[in-house]
Amino acid sequence: MIQLQDVSAGYGGPPVIREITLDLNPGEVLVLLGPNGCGKSTLLRAIAGLQPLYGGQVLVDGAPAARLSRRQLAQKITYLPQSRSVPNITAYRMVLHGRFPYLSYPRRYRPEDHAAAERALKQADAWSLAGLPVQTLSGGQRQKVYLAMALAQDTQTILMDEPTTYLDIRHQLDLLSFSRTLAKEGKAVVLVLHDLCLALRFAHRGAVLDGGRLLQTGTPEELFSSGVLNRTFHTPLARLHTEAGWRYYYD
Amino acid sequence: MKSSRTSSIPDPRPTGRVLAGLLLLTLVSAVLSLCLGSTSVISPALVPQALLDGTLEGQIIQYVRLPRTCGCLLAGAALAVSGAVIQGVLNNPLAAPNIIGVNSGAGLLVVLCSALFPQSVALTPLAAFLGAFLGVLLVLLIAERTGASRITLVLAGVAVSNIFSAGIDALVTFFPDAVLSYTDFRIGGLNNLSMDRIVPAFWVVCVALLLLFSLSSEMDILSLGRETAQRLGLPVKPLRLLLLALAAALAGAAVSFAGLLGFVGLIVPHIMRRLVGEDSRPLLLSCALGGAALLTLCDLLSRVLFAPYEIPVGIVLSLAGGPFFIWLLLRQRGGRIV
Numbered sequence: 064m065i066q067l068q069d070v071s072a073g074y075g076g077p078p079v080i081r082e083i084t085l086d087l088n089p090g091e092v093l094v095l096l097g098p099n100g101c102g103k104s105t106l107l108r109a110i111a112g113l114q115p116l117y118g119g120q121v122l123v124d125g126a127p128a129a130r131l132s133r134r135q136l137a138q139k140i141t142y143l144p145q146s147r148s149v150p151n152i153t154a155y156r157m158v159l160h161g162r163f164p165y166l167s168y169p170r171r172y173r174p175e176d177h178a179a180a181e182r183a184l185k186q187a188d189a190w191s192l193a194g195l196p197v198q199t200l201s202g203g204q205r206q207k208v209y210l211a212m213a214l215a216q217d218t219q220t221i222l223m224d225e226p227t228t229y230l231d232i233r234h235q236l237d238l239l240s241f242s243r244t245l246a247k248e249g250k251a252v253v254l255v256l257h258d259l260c261l262a263l264r265f266a267h268r269g270a271v272l273d274g275g276r277l278l279q280t281g282t283p284e285e286l287f288s289s290g291v292l293n294r295t296f297h298t299p300l301a302r303l304h305t306e307a308g309w310r311y312y313y314d
Numbered sequence: 315m316k317s318s319r320t321s322s323i324p325d326p327r328p329t330g331r332v333l334a335g336l337l338l339l340t341l342v343s344a345v346l347s348l349c350l351g352s353t354s355v356i357s358p359a360l361v362p363q364a365l366l367d368g369t370l371e372g373q374i375i376q377y378v379r380l381p382r383t384c385g386c387l388l389a390g391a392a393l394a395v396s397g398a399v400i401q402g403v404l405n406n407p408l409a410a411p412n413i414i415g416v417n418s419g420a421g422l423l424v425v426l427c428s429a430l431f432p433q434s435v436a437l438t439p440l441a442a443f444l445g446a447f448l449g450v451l452l453v454l455l456i457a458e459r460t461g462a463s464r465i466t467l468v469l470a471g472v473a474v475s476n477i478f479s480a481g482i483d484a485l486v487t488f489f490p491d492a493v494l495s496y497t498d499f500r501i502g503g504l505n506n507l508s509m510d511r512i513v514p515a516f517w518v519v520c521v522a523l524l525l526l527f528s529l530s531s532e533m534d535i536l537s538l539g540r541e542t543a544q545r546l547g548l549p550v551k552p553l554r555l556l557l558l559a560l561a562a563a564l565a566g567a568a569v570s571f572a573g574l575l576g577f578v579g580l581i582v583p584h585i586m587r588r589l590v591g592e593d594s595r596p597l598l599l600s601c602a603l604g605g606a607a608l609l610t611l612c613d614l615l616s617r618v619l620f621a622p623y624e625i626p627v628g629i630v631l632s633l634a635g636g637p638f639f640i641w642l643l644l645r646q647r648g649g650r651i652v
Contacts, residue, residue, distance in 0.1 A: 111545055137547030148539035151592045156534075163535050164547040170531035196591075216546075 064089055065110060065140065065220050065251065069119035072109040078117050079105040080275045087220055087251040092242050094262040095255045096286075097272035098296060103255045104145060106272070107222045110253070111142035137164035141213045145224040145255075147205075154200065154208040155193040158184055161215030176215075183214035188237075202229030210238070220251040227256065239265040259292065259300060260311040271295055284309065329596045332589045336603035340387070343610040347383040348375055351617050381507040386610040386627075388512060389504070389568035390578055392519045394605025395598055396564035397579025398586070399526060400450065402537050402594070403557050404457060406467055410580035411446070411565035414471025417576070418478035419449025420562075420569035425482050429489035439514045442566035449474060450558045504572055504613055504627055515567035522563040523602065529557065530594035537592055575628055577635025578605050584638075 065087040073079040080102040087093060087110070095103040108114040110121055112128055121128040123139050131139070141161075150157065161183065162176035184190045189207040192200060197208060206229050213221055223242075227235040239261060242252045246267065256262040262269065263283035270280045271291050279291045286292055287309075292300050301314040351374070397410040404414075411417045423445030427437050456470040526533075532553055535543045543550050568575065586600040612634065613627040 113541060113544060132547070133544065133549060134547035137545060140545075142545045144541060144545075148542065150538055151587070152534075153591075156593065157538075160535055160538060160546065163531070166531070169528050172531075 064124060066122040067110065067119065068122065070106075070109055070121060071117040071119055072105055072114045073117060074105075074114075078275060080109065080272075082119065083272075083277045084119075085270060085277060085280065087253055088268075089219060089249050089251045090246050091267040092246045092252045092254065092265060094266035094269045095253065095272060096259065096262060096269050096292070096295075101272045102275040103272055104224050105275075107142060107224050107253065107255060108144075110220075111140055111222055112136045113142070134164050137216070137218075139218055139220060141216045141218045141221045143209055143213050143221070143223040143226060145228070147209060149198050149205065151196060151198050153193065154189060154195055154197055154211075155180060155184065157197050157208055158189075158193075158211045158215050161212040161217075164216065179217060180211075180215050183211040183217075184208075186214055187211035187241075203231065203234050206230055206234070206238070210241075219249070220253070221245065222253045224255045225257065226254060227258065227261070235261065259296070260313070263287065263302075263309070263311045283311075287311070329590045329593075329600075333596065333600055333603065336600055336607065340603050340607040340610070343607045343614065344383050344387060347386060347610050347614050348379050350614060351379060351621075377508075381509050381512060382504050382613065383610060384509070384516075385504045385507045385512050385571055386613045387606040388516055388519055389572040389575060390582075390605035390607070390609030391523075391602040392515075392564040392568040392605075393575060393578040394582035394586075394601040394608075395523060395526065396561040396568075398583035398597055398601045399533070399557055399561040399564075400579070401583055402533055403554050403561070404453070404467065405537070405539070407584065408465070408468045408580075409453075409471065410577075410583075411561070412574065412576040412579060413468060413475065414453045415449035415474035415478055416446045416453075416562060416565045417449075417569050417574045417579075418475045418482065419452075420446035420566040421574050422478045422481045422485070423448075424570055425485045425489075429485055432491070436514060438511075439518050439567055439570045442570035443518065443563045444566075445478075446562035446566035446569065447559055449478065450562045454554070454558060505624060507571060511571045515570050518563055518567040522560045522567070523598075526557070526560050526598060527595065529553075529560075530598060533557065533594040534592075537594070573626075573628065575609070575631060577631045577638075578609055581635050581638050582608060 067083055067085045069082045069084055071078045071081050071083075083106060095106060097103055105114060109116060112121075112133070116129075123131060123136070128136060159172055159176060159180040162172060162179055163170070165176065166172065181190070184193055187207045187210045189204070189211045192204055192208060197205060200208065206226065210226070213223070226238055230238060235258075242254060243265060246252050254262070254266075263286070266283055268280060268282055269286050271278045271286060273295050278295065279286065279289060281289070287300065287302060299314045300311055302309045302311045393411060396416070400409045400411060400414065400416065401407055420442040423441040424438055427434070427441035431437055452474050453467065453471045457467050532548060535546055535548050536550065536553065536557075538546075540550055565579065582601050582605045583597070586597055586604055590596040590600050609627065609631070612630040616625050616627045616630045619625065619630075
């Protein structure tokens with residue numbers, strides 16, 4: 064389990080996120096919400112150990128992340144960034160590389176790594192793409208492959224920065240449903256999403272950031288009722304009760 | 315379990331066949347290099363007998379063509395693999411040992427070493443390595459400090475290369491005897507080679523190649539991008555330094571006896587990437603074979619084109635490599651490599 068205690072971080076200048084305290088609970092989809100530039104991506108990078116902290120600490124299963132090696136951290140946290148390089152290798156090879164944190168020198172992939180890669184590709188509905196070069200895939204297909212790579216890494220916490228960016232609505236819904244499935248399997252899933260309506264529909268819990276500070280955390284119902292979303296986004300949000308639960312929309 | 319699973323995934327590239335073809339090409343080019351030359355033509359079948367009998371042809375093969383062929387194979391393989399590693403680590407398809415100042419850095423220290431310690435031939439590979447590493451470190455520093463775009467990095471490399479080249483010219487002006495044949499050294503040439511000069515470089519190349527092959531998985535991860543590599547648990551900074559040091563050792567070893575050969579380190583990795591893809595192990599292997607074959611064949615051409623006169627192999631390489639480089643620039647215009 065990952066816990067953030069008073070975490071501040073930035074890019075060398077003034078802090079972009081300030082004194083954030085937050086728990087990433089297993090079995091839960093947590094969505095980070097906030098306007099552009101509020102520090103959502105920086106927060107994910109800080110959790111993943113890619114951004115040096117100005118202050119506070121990230122605890123991984125109770126131990127400070129700073130004491131873990133990169134390899135140990137990669138066995139605990141998967142991070143899917145917003146923009147990614149597209150190497151000229153097959154999707155299968157790409158997914159297999161997700162197993163890298165588990166290899167020791169001379170780092171040759173073992174049968175169990177191949178099995179994990181196959182399982183991840185099938186789970187992400189990307190097995191039919193396995194033999195194709197990643198560069199030839201469409202944005203949606205690539206996203207599936209990156210997701211499979213993240214699954215192959217097999218960590219308890221998965222961080223995804225705007226994972227729905229290249230996806231049509233069908234694939235967006237599939238991905239968010241899949242996030243719920245992963246949570247049901249006991250993983251902590253943290254998403255940065257810009258679509259408030261989808262975020263509130265699929266999240267177990269939301270964290271609202273503004274100006275680098277954490278304003279409030281709570282269930283979608285709590286966040287909606289408190290009015291924090293309207294104040295942060297300056298856009299009136301409404302909801303409608305359906306048989307499947309609350310559905311949110313902009314009024 | 316592994317084989318049954320992976321066999322169901324079609325491999326889009328015929329890697330095995332390409333490697334076998336390259337091995338054959340390398341062997342054929344080596345045999346041709348031993349048999350053909352400016353003075354006499356020998357049938358491959360007669361080479362062992364000529365060597366045993368100690369005839370004139372046998373002596374030519376033993377003391378002239380054999381060292382030269384070995385030098386070609388070694389320098390070609392070393393420069394091509396060095397180019398592939400540098401391109402991979404800097405994530406820049408235009409980076410190559412001769413372009414970003416690695417070769418000229420090696421050349422500068424080789425000439426300096428020859429000028430200051432003319433008797434110490436054994437020091438040459440070490441000096442070449444230090445010079446090459448200095449070149450690669452400078453370019454890496456520029457890349458890290460400025461977050462330079464790919465084209466800026468190449469321009470910075472060209473500047474570093476020119477500074478080193480000016481140093482070489484200045485040294486040769488003050489110490490004209492520092493290099494045996496200035497023209498051959500500047501544009502790369504493999505005549506007047508003896509086994510004594512190749513052997514130290516041979517060991518350097520062997521060790522560097524073995525280490526690079528053992529790090530091929532790390533290179534695969536690094537090629538996914540610096541950040542992806544980091545989040546997969548790779549210690550990116552030390553690994554980049556180590557890989558560049560090994561690439562510098564390879565380029566330095568080649569420069570120590572073959573001079574400032576250009577283009578092998580640029581064009582061979584590009585051709586091989588198209589043939590076998592970007593997986594490091596087949597890529598490095600194919601680069602080693604392809605580089606060895608290309609340099610040996612170009613050297614052969616340089617010997618027989620205007621026989622009995624020879625031209626430095628660097629000229630043939632540049633005539634073949636220059637147009638390819640321009641084609642590469644044209645093909646990748648529109649910002650894809652910038």
